[in-house]
Amino acid sequence: MQKMIKKYFALFALPTLLAFIVAFVVPFVLGVYLSFTEFTTVTDAKWVGLSNYVKAFQDKDFLNALWFTAKFTVVSVISINVLAFLLALLLTKKVLGTNVFRTMFFMPNLIGGIVLGYIWQLIINGVLYKFDVTLTSSASYGFWGLVILMNWQLIGYMMVIYIAGIQNVPKEQLEAAKIDGASNGVILRKIIFPLVMPSVTICLFLTISNSFKLFDQNLALTAGAPSKQTAMLALDIFNTFYSKAGFEGVGQAKAVMFFIMVALIVVIQLSITRRREIES
Amino acid sequence: MKKLNKSLSVLLMVSLLFIAACSNNNEKASNGGDNSSKGGKESIYFLNFKPEIAEVYKQIAKDYEAETGVEVKVVTAAAGSYETTLKSEIAKSEAPTIFQINGPIGYNAWKDYTLDLKDTKLYSYLSDQSLAVTEGEGVYGIPYVVEGYGIIYNNAIMEKYFALPNRATTVNSMEEVTNFDTLKAVVEDMQANASELGIKGVFASTSLAAGEQWRWQTHLANLPLFYEFNDMGKDNTVVAGLEANEIQFTYGNNFKNIFDLYINNSTVKPTLLGSKSVSDSMAEFALGQAAMVQNGNWAWNQIAEVGGNVVNEEDIKFLPIYTGVEGEEKQGLAIGTENYLAINSKVSEAKQQASIEFLEWLFSSEKGKAYVTNELGFIPPFNTFNENEKPADPLAAQVMEWMNKDTIAVAWTFAAFPSEDFKNEFGDALLEYAQGSKTWEEVSATVVESWKNEKAK
DSSP states (O other): OHHHHHHHHHHHHHHHHHHHIIIIIHHHHHHHHHTTEEESSTTSEEEOTTHHHHHHHHOHHHHHHHHHHHHHHHHHHHHHHHHHHHHHHHHHSOOTTHHHHHHHHHGGGGSOHHHHHHHHHHHHHHHHHTTTOOGGGOHHHHHHHHHHHHHHHHHHHHHHHHHHHHHTSOHHHHHHHHHTTOOHHHIIIIIIHHHTHHHHHHHHHHHHHHHHTOOHHHHHHTTTOSTTTTOOHHHHHHHHHHHSTTOHHHHHHHHHHHHHHHHHHHHHHHHHHHHTOOOO | OHHHHHHHHHHHHHHHHHHHHHHHHHHHHHHSOOOOSGGGOOOEEEEESOGGGHHHHHHHHHHHHHHHOOOEEEEEOOTTOHHHHHHHHTTSSSOOSEEEEOSHHHHHHHTTTBOOOTTSHHHHHBSSGGGSEEETTEEEEEEOOBEEEEEEEEHHHHHHHHTOTTOSOOOOSGGGOOSHHHHHHHHHHHHHTHHHHTOSEEEOOOOOSTTOOHIIIIIIHHHHHHHHHHTTTOSOHHHHHHHOSOOOOTTHHHHHHHHHHHHHSBSSOGGGGGGOOHHHHHHHHHTTSEEEEEEEGGGHHHHHTSTTOOOOGGGEEEEOOOOOOTTGGGEEEEEEOOOEEEEBTTSOHHHHHHHHHHHHHHHHSHHHHHIIIIIIOOBOOBTTSOTTOSOOSHHHHHHHHHHHSSSEEEOOGGGGOOOHHHHHHHHHHHHHHHTTSSOHHHHHHHHHHHHHHHHHO
C-alpha cells in the first residue's frame, strides 16, 4: 500500500500542483519580477533594477500608511480577540437562546467588505452630522471608524472559533477543579486558557493577517480621506499602481515588501503561540 | 525512488510546457489577426468614458452591428476609474480597440498604445485640426466633443430674488452680473433671504467626497492657472503650462474668493462637505433647493433625470465663473475638451481599421450624426455636422450661445496639470480647508509644492 502511494504520488498530486502553479506560483513570480521593472501594462516591462524599491521608501505616503496600518492592527487585534473571547465565554454558559445569539453575532461576517464599509459610512456620518462633522474631518474619526467596523465584522467569526475551543475543554477537569475548590478565575486562567491556546493561535493569525491586508473596508469607508491620512498599506499600493502614471513598478515593489512583512509577522506570531499550546 | 523522481520531473516538465503553450496561444490571439468573430468580420471594443451616456452607446453598437455586421463591444468605466479600467483591460488579449485619453498628459502615459491617425478621414473631419493631440508629425488623439462649464443657475429663483422688495442690492437682472463683486453681493443677499426664496442655500453643496472633487481640483483650479499661464505671454496656455516646472499660484486668492463664496453660501455647512457627491449637488439643484451649481453642459442628463425635478428647461442658464480678476467682465465660459479618442496600436491592423470605420460612421453618416446630436448631446468639433445638427438641450445651447458672444473663452488649461496626484492633493487640501483643519496659506503651499514634485517625477 505504502509502495502504491509512493508510486502514484506524483499522479495524484498533479492536478492540485497544476492549479497551485497556475493560480499562485506563476503570478507570484511574475509579480516579483515586475517589481524590478518599469511597465504600463503587465505584458511589456523594462528592467530597472532596484530603483522601484528606492522610490517606494522615499514615498512618505507609504511610510505613513505603514504606521497607520500598524496602529490599526494592534488596536483591532486586541479588541477583537478580547471581545470575541468574552462573548464565547458568555455563550458557552447555559443561557437561554445561545444558538440565536451565536448566529446573530456571526452574521456580519457574511456581508462583503465594500457593502459593510458603505453601511458604516452612512451610520457613522449620520451620527457625526449632529455635531457638524463627517468621517473625513479628522484622521482619528476614520481610524476609530475602521476599528469599529472591523470589530463588528470579525468578532462573530472569532467567537465561533473560541466557542469550539472552549467546548473541547474536558468536563472532568473542570469538575475536578471545582471539587478541589478552585475559583472561577483560577479555572479560567489555569485550565480553560491553556486548553484553548490552539484557538488563540488561529484567531490571532486570522485577525493579524486580515487587519494588515484590509482593503475593501478602507476604500469604502474613508478612501484615505483626509489627505491620505487614513490610507492603509493595501490602499496605498492600489493608489500607487493605478493613479500615478509610471509608478506601476513602484506599486509592485511596495506589494512585494508588503507580502514579506505580513509573512514575517505571521510566522513569528505562529511560532510564539504554537509554543504555548499544550495537549489536553 | 529514482524512478519516481524521474516520472515526477517529467510530469512537471509537461505541465510547464502546457502552461507555456497556453500563454503562447494568448499572445497569438492578441497579435495576429483573430478571426473568431462571426462572418470573418472584425469585432471592435470601445472603452467608454462617460457613464451618463452608456446606454446610448449600447444602442448605437446594436444599430451598427445590424447595419454592417461588425460587432461593437461597449464597456463603460465607472466615473473616476477610467485609468484603472483601461490599464487592466488593455493588458488582456481582447484589448479595447478604441479608448480615450485626456490630452497631452494622458497621451504621455499611453503613447506606446496610440496609433497615428494622421491619414484617417476622421482627422480630416476636424473643423480645427489644431485641437488634436499631436507629437511631431503624428496625430494620436482626436477630440470628439466640445464642452463648456461655468456656474449653472436657475433663472426662476433669480427672478424671484430680483422681485424681492427688501433686497439689499440694486442689481435687476443676471445681465448685470459681470464680475465677482456683483456676484458676491447678490449671492450673499440671496443667502440671507434663503427662506423667502424657498431655497436651502444659493450654491448646491461643494462635493468633496473622495472621487467627487473634480469640479474643484480640476475645473475651478483651471481658472487661476489659466490666468497665470496667460500672463507668460505664450500663445497657448496649455503649452505654457506643460513647460512650467513650477507655478506661483499667483491667482490663488481669486480661487479662494469664489471657493469661499461656494462653501459659505451653500445648502450645507462647510464641515459636512466631505460626504457630498456630485450627484447630491445636481439633485439639490434639480429639486430647487439651490439656485446655482458649478458644472458643465454634460450635466444636463443628471438634472433632467432627477425624480421630482422642478427646474424648467428655459430657466437653466450659464454664468461664467467670476473670481475677481481684473477685466473679467469680458470673460466667458470655460470651453474646451478633455475627451480625445485614440486607437490601440497593439491590436491587429484589421481591428484598427474596423475601429476607425466605426468612428467615421458615427461622426459622418446620417444615422450616426443623429445619435451624436440628439442622444449623446455632443457639440461635435467636426465639419461633417451642419448648422442645424447641433444638440438641443438647454445647457449645450447655452454653451453655443456663449461661444458666439463677444467674450473671451477660458481655455481648458487643466490639460497641462502634471498628474492625477496633483489634482487629488489639491482636492484633499480643499477638503481640509473647508473643514477648518488647514489655512488657505497651507492650501496654497500644497498646490505649489505638489506641482513641483509631480513635474519632477
